[in-house]
Amino acid sequence: MEFFEFYRKDRWPHQFCPGCGLGTIMNTMYKAFNDLKMDINKTVFVSGIGCTGRVPGYINADSVHTTHGRALAFATGIKLARPDLNVIVISGDGDLFAIGGNHIIHAARRNIDIKVIAVNNATYGLTGGQLAPTTPYNMITTTSPYGNREYPFALADLVAAAGANYVARWTTAHPNQLVNSLKQAFTTRGFSFVEVVSQCPVNFGRRNKMGDPVFHLRWIKEHAIPISKVSFDVKTPYEILDLNTKGIYIIGELVRRNRPVYGEALSEEEEESVPME
């Protein structure tokens, strides 16, 4: 499939800022989709509100742009009504984890067969750069002009603890690894979650002396530690939260397991339950 068969050529060039990480992520999604030869007519992209939420509107497939934070709830309905469709949720860190925090932990708990690409730019980009639950400590945003007083989430670890089958974190400075991870996520049964740390130079970087996309990407690359180089056991949350607070991200595949998937029979005995009349 050509690039402009996957994306809508009549809407190109897209509206994202110069140097936005979303453009890179769009390229990697196309490559992963194409390499796996997935059927675009059997895929539905669901998104929420935010810059990342605008991405499915550019894809030449069924796309559902929903209300703020509820992308996973809509995706659950779509997947349960049509289990044969591939449902891919693409949304931002604020949309999925602030207002939508409840829905993503329940979707991960149910281990429903939905793929989630969470773009983490540490801010609320589309609305001008307010602080988000992923903003590192002490960084400047429009609603924390004297430095962020809150401590951020470790997104991928949260989802892994809730019960997802595949969890990985990469950045836009690692596009090849991201492509391979997306391919793995798209082919895993169960809840698959890929977090992509991305640059937002105009609304986040600019307020923290990283207004040039090149500087912001360099900052992300310097703050990303591969999982193989980490000295402690990645499963302990405390060290991860400490690193996260300073804006240091541990990248790699965090979880790969085979928990039972929502809606699929566990065994033959369980299939024969008789409902009440």
Added chain:
Amino acid sequence: MLTPGRYFLSGNVATAEAALLAGCRFYAGYPITPSSELMEHMSGRIENEGGVFIQTEDEISAIAAVIGAAMTGTKSMTATSGPGFSLMQENLGYAAMTETPIVIVDVMRGGPSTGQVTVVAQGDVLQARFGSHGDYETIVLAPNSVQELFDLTIKAFNLSIMFRNPVILLSDAELAHMTEKITVPEKIDLVGFNDIEIEGIPKFTPLGIGGKLAITGLTHNEKGYPITTDVQVHRKLVTRIVNKITKNEPIISDVEIINPEADTLIVSYGISSRAAYPVIKKHKDVGLFRPRTLWPFPESKFKEITKNKRIIVVEMNLRGYGLEVERVGRKYGAKDFEYINLIGGEVPKPYQIEEVL
């Protein structure tokens, strides 16, 4: 599913069975008194009929899942009560904007806030029409017996698909729990997607058939591309989704009128209207106007009979349908208005109407 015949069912069970007969194959809900029995009954029965059930983590995700399933061409519904209905408002507006057919059953209870959990009220009448932000319309149905709950549930699905709009069925804690005889008819008319062509309503394409739909809650053009800064694009879209209901009010509205020549007219709906029948039987100069479709307001039928009448509005809330009845009544020459507003769970009784006559 229920075969044609007579049954003795409670309101909640009748609603669930009617939905199944109407073809509902997706249910997502969250427990809330007094609608929980509907969900409990659905949870087993819908899977017997090959449908899907999920109890979600809150009402917001319940309505979101219902809308998502409806977009794939599956008839879907949820049931809730006042507090849950308030939570659903944002996504209700989304369903109206994206023209997705869904059915919501609101089993009304005492409000505001947590209110009177197990006690009947009719306090959601205005919320069902004006609950969400912006310009949109809903179709709201109000049955007054278990048989009507059954019939209007099927009608709700038909209307939602015909008009590609959310439809709200106002049940209440009394109707939901009372048990009455109902008749399931031999033939039930169901409307399928794209069966009826109405001007101003585009053809429905479900997700997952390669239609390359671009669905969004933002103001959009015909292709679904968001265009938010153009005055004409917004006007065209929003006036179309409003007009498709208001201009078709004559075919949507369904009322029961008894004795329209009488000088005094009782206007009531739902459980409150049951008090009117003995009064009309006894007093020959009193009539009844009982809308089964509360919204859009049945103006085409009300204006015929309202001139020079004395109108008595009976409802179980402090300010509700009476506001609209007075507005339309005055427009068409009604003489006088009287209000019987009962809150707290006291169902109107015939003598309370007679005192006012």
Added chain:
Amino acid sequence: MFPVINTDYCKGCNLCVEVCPKAVFVQGKNITSRGYFSPVVVYKERCTDYSLKKGERILCEICWLTCPEHAIEYEVE
């Protein structure tokens, strides 16, 4: 093979300059038709200098993967 920048799409973010392992691109000073300063492909012979397997010259494609505007395409000599 060497990369070519489509100046109808390029928004001058210079990420290609940053990520290319062979420093093929240089920040440009000329303005495009859309008002951006797009980078220039200066050292095109260095591209496909990148060989993963001995003796085989292939593209690394990192500039194509990174460019947010899909403004880079490859042309044969």
